[in-house]
Amino acid sequence: MTQQPRIRIRGLKKSFGSKVVLDGVDLDVETGTSMVIIGGSGTGKSVLLRCILGLIEPDAGTIEIDGxxxxxxxxxHQHQIRQNIGMLFQNAALFDSMSVLDNVMFGLRAKRRAQSKPLLRSEMQPEALTLLSQVGLDEAVGTLSPSELSGGMQKRVxxxxxxxxxxxxxxxxxxxTGLDPIMGAVIDGLIADCVSHLGSTAIAITHDMASAQRIGNRAAMLYQGKLIWQGQASELMHSGNPIVDQFTHGRREGPIKTEHPL
Structure with missing residues (x-):
């Protein structure tokens, strides 16, 4: 018997006024897979994630998580399912009014609250420090505020x-985004290690082709509201699809025309 995908999306549509952003997206993400979605600015990558997260309501289609x-x-039930989703935002989205350690404990507190297992600060702190160590940050960083951190350190937190x-x-x-090539490679390595260690299913959206191949084992391209290509991430640079090839190689000439982002 075939195992159902962790995430299964069919016919997902979303428009903003006359602008069609998602036009019948179909996607399966198998359990334990790291899927990378590429595409130009304004093609709907972030909208797709926000629909799955419940931050945006799609106009049509289905989004199944574990069936x-x-x-x-x-x-x-929606809330329970989405409590099992972790999110790294583009700008890290840390709370400026909280210390680094409190930012990490916020994630722990939200998870425990959903499980009706509240923990005291003294109980959460050791776990939060362990999480910081897993992303290469020492205990002293926990006392700092996000504004005192570099962009790479904020991403780690x-x-x-x-x-x-x-x-x-x-x-x-x-x-x-916003990181130099070396720090970008470091973050990608940490992401890959964390996904592997947790056994989680992952979806990443990126413009960075090197990052896409470091993070993902599967990849897909979103163009004109649809996923026009799916395959192994290792095939991104030689997909054989003219649209994907133009995008991944950054060629000015090809089937992709200049689009106006949202």
Whole structure:
């Protein structure tokens, strides 16, 4: 018997006014797979993630997580399912009013609250420090505020918060944006290690082709509202699809015309 995908999307549509962003997206992400979605600015990559997260309501289609259509499930069931999702936002989205350690414990606290297993600060702190160590940060960083950190360190803290509570699913929104190539490779390595260690299913969106191949074992391209190609991430640079090839090689000439992002 074939195992059902961890995430199964069919016919997903979303428009903003006259602008069609998602036009019948179909996607299967198998359990334990790290899927990377590429595409130009304004092609709907972030909108797709936000639909799965429940931050945006699609116009049509289904989103199944572990066989449950989350768009039609009861609100409390939707909440339970999405509590098993960790998210690393493009700009890390740390809380400026909290210390680094409190930011990580926020992720732990939210997870424990969903499980009706509240923990005291003294109980969460050792786990939060362990999470920081897993992303290469020492205990002293925990006392700092996000504004005192470099961009790469902020990404690491965001990753530590995302993996708090061992989520079944992890999302990464442009994880290397704003980082130099070396730090980008470091973050990608940490993401790959964390996904492997947790056994989580992951979806990442990125413009960075080197990052896409370091993070993902599967890849797909979103163009004109549809996923026009899917395959192994290692095949991204020689897919044989003219649209994918133009995008991945950054060629000015080809089937992709200049688009106006949202």
């Amino acid at each position: 449950v259509d989350v768009l039609r499930a009861k609100p409390h 965001g990753l530590a918060r995302a993996i708090a509570g061992h989520p079944n699913i992890l999302f990464f929104d442009e994880p290397t």
